[in-house]
Amino acid sequence: MLKSFDNKALEELNDSNASENERAKKGLKKRSDFGYAVLFLGPSLLLLGVFVFYPMIKTLYMSLFLTNNFGQTTIFVGLKNYTSLLTSASFLASLSSTFIYVIGVMVLTIVLGLALAVFANQKLKGIQFFRTIFSSTMGVSVSVAAIFFLFVFNPTTGLLNQMAGLLHLPQLNWMTDPNLAMITVIVSTVWMNLGFTFLVLFGALQAVPRSLYDAADIEGASKSYQLFKITIPMISPSLFFVGIVTLIGAFKSFGLIDLMTAGGPNNATNLLVYRIYQDAFLNGNYSQASTESIVLTIIIAVMTIIQFKVLEKRVNY
Amino acid sequence: MNKRLWITSIIGVIVLAVFGVFFSAHSNADQSAQSNQRIKIIFWHEMTGPGADQIQQFADNFNKKQTKYEVVPEYEGSYNQAIQKVLQTHGTNASPALFQSMDVSTGQMRNANITTPVQKFIDEDKYDMDKIMPAARAFYSKDGQQLSMPFNTSQPTLFYNKAVFKKYGVKDLPTDPSYDDIKNAAKEITDKSKGAVKGVTVDAYGWYFEEFMANSGQTLANMDDGHDGFPTKVDFTNQATVNAMNWLQEMNKNGSFISFGSGSTSASNEIASFLSGKLGIMLQSSASMGQLEAAAKPGDLGVTYYPRPNGQKSNGVAIGGASLWISNDKDSATQRGAWEFIKYLMQPENQAQWQKATGYIALNKDSQTEPVLKELYKQHPEAQVPSNQLARTKPNATNSGILMEGLVQMRTITQNAMQQIYAGRNVNDALKDAENQFNSYLAQHNKANGYSNK
Known part of the structure; x- marks a missing residue:
């Protein structure tokens, strides 16, 4: 800048x-x-x-050294930190859960954000109310959201399981089952992201000229045809922008993870950034944390380049 | 000259001026601190809520009582974060004179050589350490030398909801329950409530993992849990640990166990379930006593000693919590001031008040006869159980903590193993994996820090 x-x-x-x-x-x-x-x-x-x-x-x-308790470099090990990191099962598990999380968050945020924006972009009575509600999560801080979701997902007193109990559905351990915890965290993150995404996409929709839809209506094009052939191409710069922002934001997710699962259960939600934080500031293992940081930097750089190279060609400005 | 260049230059001058004002203000502040007659004792702690309030109160009272020192408590975040802050600031003027550091950091703090052992002041003052509970003292000492003063001290304790037990006609637990006592009661509750109430939970928490070994009299690390030298290997696959983990897995399989995961939120979720009558038995730190007593109906809270292996006497558990350390990078007058404050905190009436306010155990033996505690025990007889458990523990190598570095890392690893076991993984496999993982970390850590036993 x-x-x-x-x-x-x-x-x-x-x-x-x-x-x-x-x-x-x-x-x-x-x-x-x-x-x-x-x-x-x-x-x-x-x-x-x-x-x-x-x-x-x-x-x-x-990242090329071992570090002692004071974070000073002591023994040169060359690329050994990298080789042991990239062959460590728990790091690879972290890596794959990071990708699952990032892709899950990105796809769901854009799809749901777009759906809400399209819905709110109609002239209906009281739509202003819904527009406010849909964008309201922008004003919610991470800690408040985390506490809210902890109440929702609590295994015994949580809203979700209480409702499941009333309806005689099975009660699930949302946050402690390694398979469900990821879903729980993704859902919470998407909820947090939705307000911003909605606002950007809604703003873009408002700028699409009405005349295009009028022309399409006259030609008898269906609503879904209009969505894919007019709406999405017209707002593609905003979609692209939201995509990149969500991607990078998801890679850097920290607050919700720390407050909701602390990387657990059994490392299921131990995403890269959280892992780096744990290694550096809790375990005092600075060389390991440095190695992980470099790996994360490379991954984010590669992902961003791919997005720019591949997706930007399809964007109409 | 170009107009823009002028504007840039002016902006530059303003920026410099702002920096200048900032730095001069800073040095002024330093000067005014020096002109203050009292010696400042910066005290880093990691207490929140009632603990933080009580510490502030102690500092205020101490500052009023004498005019030589001024104790300034500063909250420094979680235990884990504070360790790194202390290590990283040592030797700079940002470092504290006195700090609180968690139980498992003891080995690291000792090896780092950044503190003056409190033994020096104990000797100078001929301070009577016999007044302090032996099991707490032993945890923070090596080779007969007291490294730090035990402060907020807790015991792992078993809590059960007597109202739930009564409702389903289950007999109360004995004060010193075995694994089977707990398993049977948990099964009975779950069966009789048709699953509406879960019998038992044990947080996937490394502290409990270590305590199962301590209570069975099993060492975790070699070199006598580090009391004899630098540990080079840990043993998670011993029979005592396997028995404890099998017990937890069996309760999981028969449906009477519920897992709340790990981390700080799991404890609060667990307590919420316990208090709402959805959970019969849980392990918790005795430090939760205050919170539980405030929320439970009188007489509903059952408290027992830590679970012991079937058919075996309990060896006693290691304490948890934290101790107070005096930094060695401050002048001797400041260090003396830090020690004076420690002595003040350890006075019987202050220890009694500390237990009442926080639930941490009063460490001065004379505190038990203080009116504050007598009153507390009269209202809540169960509040005495953790103190009794601590008082009856005879310190030995297996229940006096593990003097090893990397325990924070180890807890992450053992917690994962516990969660895998809860999810049904073979106990031996999970423990073996955890053991290998930590041993390779330990080897690298010892190498990086140049530790060896030769």
């Missing part, structure tokens, strides 16, 4: 100085350009250097 702004500013500056520079000697011009570049890029480079590049390089460095 900062950097691109500075580049732009620099270009504009160059343009406005063009006539002056023509008169100036060539060497002098180069030197003053460099001065400007340092002046404008300096602050952002300094900040990025201190808060982004240095920690990144340090993380990479630490």
Whole structure:
């Protein structure tokens, strides 16, 4: 953000100085350009250097060592941390649960968000009320949502199991059954994400010209045909945006996991970010945490590139 | 010169000025602290709720009582987080003079050499340590040297809902129940309530895992649970552990056991179910006593000692909780001040008040005759059970804690093993996996820190 702004500013500056520079000697011009570049890029480079590049390089460095209790590097092990991590069954399990979680959250958030947005995009009496309700989860903090869902999913006193009991349905251990815990966490995350997704997609729908639907109606196109041939292509930039934001957000999920399952039961919801936190700040195993961070960075970078390369071609701006 | 350049320069100057003001304000604050006559004792703790309030109260009273020191309690998050903060800030002026650190961090704190053993002050003052409960003392000492002062001390305790027992005509549990006593009662409750009430739960919590071994007199790590040197191997596949895990799995299979998972939320879910009469028996820290007493009807709360293996006398359980450590990176006057505050906290009336406010056990033997506790026991006779369990425990190598590093990691691993066992996995396989996993971690950890027994 900062950097691109500075580049732009620099270009504009160059343009406005063009006539002056023509008169100036060539060497002098180069030197003053460099001065400007340092002046404008300096602050952002300094900040990025201190808060982004240095920690990144340090993380990479630490991942090649063993670290002691104080987080100091002691024994150089080369890529051994990586090989043992990538062959560890529990890490691979974490990795696969992370992917299940991310894909589950992304797909459900977009599908449900779109459904709600399409529904709310009608002219009905009282629709304003529903529009407010649908976007209201944006205002709910993670901790409040976690407590709310803990009440819903509590195995004996929870709302869900109480209702199941009344209807004589089997009562499930939503949070303690390793197979169900993931579903519970995904549902909670989707609920949290829904408000924002709804708002973005609803805003996009409002911008689709009415005339397109009128034309389609006159031609006798069905509603579902209109959805896939008009609505979705027209709002594809917003869908793309929501997709990337949800993807990256899901990879970074921490609050709900920490508050609801703490990575359990039996590591079923021990997603990568949570694992890194546990290894660094609870177990004090900094080299392991650094190794995991590097792996996570690579995964997110690859996923984002794929999304940009593949999906962006299908987006109509 | 270009106009934009001017604007940028002005912004730059403003930013610098703001930084300047910030830093000068900071150094002013330092100066004013120095001009204060009292020596500041920064005290890091990890208590929340009533515990935090009570600590603040103790500090206020201590500060009023004398004029030499000023104790400043600061809350530092969870136990696990606090360990890392203490280690990472040591030697800087951000570090505390006095800190509370959890039971399982004892080995790590000792090896890190960042504290002055309280034994130094005990010797200087000829402080009478016999007044402090022996099992609690033993947990935080090595080779006869007291490393830290036990503070908030709990015991793993079994709680049962007497109202539920009565409703389904089940006999009350004995004070020292065996695995079978519990299994039978849990089955009876589940059967008679047709599954509406679950018999028993045991949190998948590493502490309980360790306590099953302690109560059977089984060492967990070699080198006598670390009391003899750096442990290099753990043993999870011993008969005592297998028996305990088989017992839990059997109750799971016969439908009388319910799992609430692990982590902080599992305990609150469990207590909620217990109090609403949906659960008969649970293991909990004695520190939950206050909360349970406040919520249960008088006489409904049953409390017993920790479960013991069938046909075996209980060896006694290790304590849980945390102790107080004095950092060695502060000058001797500050360290002395920290010790004075520790002594104040250990006074009989303060320990009694601590137990009443929090449910942690009063560690001063004289506290038991304090009016505060006498009154408490009169109203809630069951509140005495954890103290009795602690008082009757004769410390030995297997029930005085494990002086080993990486116990936080170990608990994650044993908790997973417990959850696998609850989900029906073969007990031996689950334990063997956990054992291998932790042993390889331990080998690497010892190597990285340069620990060896030679």
